[in-house]
Amino acid sequence: MSKNTSMPTHSRRPVSEPALIRWALCLLTLAFLGLFLFMPLAAVLAEAFRKGTEAYFSALATRETLAAIRLTLLTAAIAVPMNLVFGITAAWSVAKFDFPGRSLLMTLIDLPFSVSPVISGLIYVLIFGLQGWVGPILADHGVRVIFAVPGIVLATIFVTFPFIARELIPLMEAQGREEEEAATVLGASGWRTFFMVTLPNVKWGLVYGVLLCNARAMGEFGAVSVVSGHIRGLTNTMPLHVEILYNEYDFVGAFAVASLLALLALLTLAVKTFLEWVHRDEIAAALR
Amino acid sequence: MSALSALVGTRAARHTVLPGFGPSLGFTIVYLGLVVLIPLSAVFFKTAGMGWSAFVETAFHGRVLAAYRLSFGGALLAALLNAVFGLLVAWVLVRYEFPGRKLVDAMVDLPFALPTAVAGIALTAIYAQNGWLGSVLAQWGIKVAYTPLGVIVAMVFISLPFVVRTVEPVLQDLETDVEEAAISLGAGRVQTFVMVILPALLPALLTGTALAFARAVGEYGSVIFIAGNLPGVSEIAPLLIITKLEQYDYAGATAIGTVMLLVSFVMLLAINLLQRWRKSRMGG
């Protein structure tokens, strides 16, 4: 969500707490985060390797696991670009222009964040299910959406819908319109202005938005679970596969697949932190 | 919809020479309508079709009420817990320097990035009776996994970053001079915190707590593994929707979905009002 541009901490400020309290607060924080953040992560790895590396890799190499990985990659490969295009267009219209209803539009863009993932799946069942609005018509033409790949993609698009727009809008708003106006006066066309001036100014926000969107697209569980039908090897994404393996008491398998997803999460955070660190001056300048 | 954007477009286009307003707004509204608004409206149409008494009967009978109580009550507790600890985490990350601070700061976003199912099975593994923490707690007779307590643990995890990430930037922007002024006027450290710092953070803190609550209420993936899903005891509302769907009881699922959706909208409204309040108080 919101970006953390780490500012230098004034460690030796005259106005501060006694050292003892500072240490106590630090330790309390670390204990809380250790309990809720680091321990689950460690648990995933510990459980995945409980029976050794060989069991870990053979659990990953099953046909069904590979199919789940393929489907997850396919879903993300469709959902992320679509929401990328949407996010950029939405941010351009909302951040660079003033119009009545603008704040309502921003609220509506945020809507999927506050909708339960289960409901995100449910709405597509209501529309594309066999008892739904257009489901029967599509079924007559041999098109299946629910309990098939299209439904999974649709539900994923819904839940990852706001991520990129959400990152870009505040950034583009903060930068104002002057640079774009300057480019226009200098003779640049709309597209050129966008690609040479607007986009470079928000590129790190864009990268972070895509990363988060991708992480969520690959990891979405609730919404996809509703529309997937859990057909092994066909409509099983990685998170759903984790559930199936877990419910079959194949804990090593479940945690092995989970470890891949955890790795993806860590990679996302690492790239984000790295980008922020490398480009901290630029980010600070962009937000100024 | 395109008529609307065209109308709005001609009026707004006069304020700036930047191109592409009409097409970009038009595309935004159409995409938003197709992906979000029309599908969401299906829930209300379906509910409207089932009649008031049938709706009340499905959406508010015993087992469902217990599920609401757990979803809403658990989310509230988790949000409050995160309000306290989130404030603490934000404070420590902004104000103190300690080894590993950057790593901890980066890791706070983990619940945003970690798939919920992974969080679910990991938390279950930890808190199960033979797990790392579950075995310790069991000695004192505390059971977490497969009880309502487990539901709250999962909700705390999933909504952890919200308070931290809303409070952190405000705390960073808070000038030290107001604290110095308070101290120079004779206030103690605790007084300064309660009378100067906390009021300045309050809008952000409330917004973060509301966001955490909204997220925890609808949470499914991380909860179902640790909850045990005992009807009337540790069964959350989103799970009931799934259960009804699996029984092809679309109307029942939709009725519960409507209630949850309405609560989401109320939360969204509350969060918007909070943010407006914040802006008016902070002058933008």
Added chain:
Amino acid sequence: MIEVRNLSKTFGSFSALKDVSLSIEPGELVALLGPSGSGKTTLLRIIAGLECPDAGEVAFEGTSATNLAVRDRQVGFVFQHFALFRHMTVADNISFGLRVRERALRPSKAEIRERVEHLLSMVQLKGLESRYPSQLSGGQRQRVALARALAVEPRVLLLDEPFGALDAQVRKDLRRWLRHLHDDLGITSVFVTHDQEEAMEVADRVVVMDHGRIEQVGSPRDIYDHPVSPFVYRFLGNVNGFPCRSNGGRIHVVGTEMIAPDFAGHGERDVTAFIRPHDFDIEAGSEQANATLRHAVVLGPQVRIEVNLADGQIVEAELARDVFDRLSLHPRQKIRVVPRRAQIFLDDGTQARAQPTGNGSG
């Protein structure tokens, strides 16, 4: 030549420009001067094409620019906060306007490099071409913005508060430099400012604006010596305003009877008399003292004094340093203050010049 005809523009319920017309000669350096909210920036942005007027039009060399997009107007615009592209180097900023031209019109890479070199030396920034805007001082950014605008060889250069974001000293230097640059290049230029000193020092012609209207257009000297309205009077430099009554053109101001022959035929009217600080004679040791010296500030060869009249009103006056020294004035001293001339305005804006009648009645 730029022709502005009957421009009007409103933002919501705020009327920024009301029926404004103006013509700007080729090679002129014109200042749009006015307080904030007077519509000067809106006028500049409309000339550039960055705003569309609600009514009226702008013409360049006799052809209407109404249907000419900003990018085709060939104007150079320098933004108040410079609007430099922060992810581009100084050289890339300056060459931007050339690089975005369509291929047929785009100069070659070597030509672009040459042009950038030339502009850099012109704005005295040689050697800084690979810096980023964030690594420059305010004055340097300003000059990059100017070079970027000049790179496309615009037919008119428009500058929005060009010195507003700079320190006082840098501002003074840049002001002089801009004037010289204009004299060298001869490019038609319009700049917006709220600083009358800046407008007076730099511009060939000053356009004074208030509340969306043009109050007066003229050379700096003309405007200072012959303001057409109380507003212009007050806005250009210090002035003392005395509300009083005129009977047949006779008024009593600062204990002095004055007469405006032009109003001789008028009956009794409420008027305002304006007297510039340097239009007072100061006498010390006079029997007819009418004021008390409160405060004196020496500003080089000039001394600015503040005096209290008997009725409590405060008057600001200026006198030469040697006069001040000869009179050996000191605070709380009783002195006599006599206006040499005044400008009288009726409520409807008509004005007349008034002189003391000579019979110094107290």
